[in-house]
Amino acid sequence: MLLGFKTELKLNNKQRKLLAKHSGVTRHAWNWGLGLTHQILDHNRDNPEDKIKFPTGIDLHKWLVALVKPVCPWYYEVSKCAPQYALRQLAEAWKRAFKKTSKPPRFKKKGRGDSFTLDGSIKLDHFKIRVPKIGWLRTYERLPDAYQPKSVTISRTADRWFISFKLEIEPFNTHKPYPVVGVDLGVKALAVLSTGIVVEGAKSYRKHEKKLSRWQWLNRHKVKGSNNWRKAQVKIARLHRQIANIRKDTLHKLTSYLAKNHSRIGIENLNVSGMMANHKLAKAIADGSPVLRVIIKSYELSQSPTV
Template sequence: MLLGFKTKLKINNKQRTELLKHCGVARHAWNWGLALTKQILDHNKSCPEAKIKFPSAIDLHKWLVALVKPECPWYYECSKSAPQEALRALKTAWDRCFKKISGVPRFKKKGRHDSFTLEGAVKILGTNKIQVPKIGILKTYEQLPQVKPKSVTISRTADRWYISFRIEVEQVNTPKTIDVVGVDLGIKALATLSTGEVFTGAKSYRKLEAKLSRMQWLNRHKQVGSANWKKAQARIARLHQRIASIRKDTLHKLTTYLAKNHGMVVIEDLNVSGMMANRKLAKAVQNMGFYEFRRQLEYKTKLYGSSLVVADRWMPSSKTCSNCKVKKEVLSLSERVFNCEHCGFSLDRDLNAAIILKNAASHAVSACGLDSADTSRMKQENFSLLANISKL
């Protein structure tokens, strides 16, 4: 399977200028292509009898060469693959929009999410050097895998530059200590397992929020575009990166532990966007990183030979008693201990939900008559029946 490899670059001022030029060319090509495709869509909407075929990435690149490059000679100072790959990414973004997977593509702004992709003569030289088209040889801080990447993506976060590419890795079937585990995600604790283990989130934003607010407050009167303003903006961006890195490191350690040591991991299909709409919970939900948790689990379970089960969103795991399977009608968010009125059972709310997720998956496996060799197939199936099983 393919995995992404990303590492930090060690560059000088000349190389930094070249990277910024390539980012500018890729951003200009994206914005030009986005404006053109929006005009085509508006024309087709207003004049349905004279529709224009929506251009492909190849069509956009041909028009770019014929119309834009003669008027913008600075395009020739950069690799030709930078604008070409930007237009391919734009076509992919429109395809996702037409399939209603994501929203309408947006225009890019200088200094935000700067990145570009290069393909062609990409070679790894030695342990920490990589050669890319037009720019030349770039050094890295850590050792590079000895592979032959077809393309690389160079991006900037704060004032630091990173290079990434895909590498082929083999699946590692690690020995599993537990067959099935239910994972309940929360705000007070990041994850509560059905085994009783509790993992607290990093809550990096809450810890560094006061420092971030202080830095932004000190920057309020600086003249925009001045040298001191740019230095302050770089410090703020580095602090944002630190917050995100601490959160991602916590999620990586947790997801790796789950995928390596458990044969089947059961989680809920959380409505993260709906939770973010609650102004009282939005900051805490964002600080935990629920979407990133699921994204990492999806590829790590494939890598380590385990399976991921996503229970139905409407499954009443928090309201169902793990002892007698009776569902409560009302359970407020402030009730942190689950008390069953039917059997008198009492347990921590998150642990009770995790046990419900585990039991539902265990019943589904035993009812289907699957053994450990067949569980890897189950991740391709629809597990909406878990909601019905928990109500029995």
């Protein structure tokens, strides 16, 4: 059984700069690989008699080493795993797009979803973790040092950095008191269970909407790129993070209750994109309900007895 663990890092300025370099190289490798694959697809579409084989993640990394690294020496300032995992994830994203299970990958922008993955000599030790090229990083909470992960993902939200990894543990709580439960998602209430339990949504966006609107309104005339503009952007990003964390807390508590106490979970198949087209309901739906179905689906895949 795989258990995910995510915690915030306690960093100094030097470490923050090094993490930013890793995320920058990862973003550059992703965008370079995405541009190259777009050129290959365009060539194959315009020249059907002279098609080029679509590259795998290994092929992209070989071309990166031969073509990009010689002209971009700052690639050698970070771990080789960062661009390697970026191209591997890009290849997987194209596979999902070709199978029509997801949309084609898009170019990444600085400051949005900054993250990178590392593997190798990783070691956990109480309140710190050692990762390749970067060294020891301190954390705010104690780490499960009884397990040693094979890879870690470091990501940034607003002005804070987080590290996450997967741990393989023995299954627990295999006995579940209730065999089946049905979940009805709604707008007024987050979910209504077939057992009669009504789960109210956190409605975190509704509670902070005025505050967020106020801060965005005050930021409208600031010069883009100035110090005051950057401070305001961080302030707004922190509020977005707070809204998301409140929503995630409510959803994880509900899905944990469902997974731990029920062997099978029945949930309606919602057309979320169609529901979001209704401008009268879109805000309420986006404030919680669609995310619940995604998280329940992830629990179903991780729990073998569930469906």
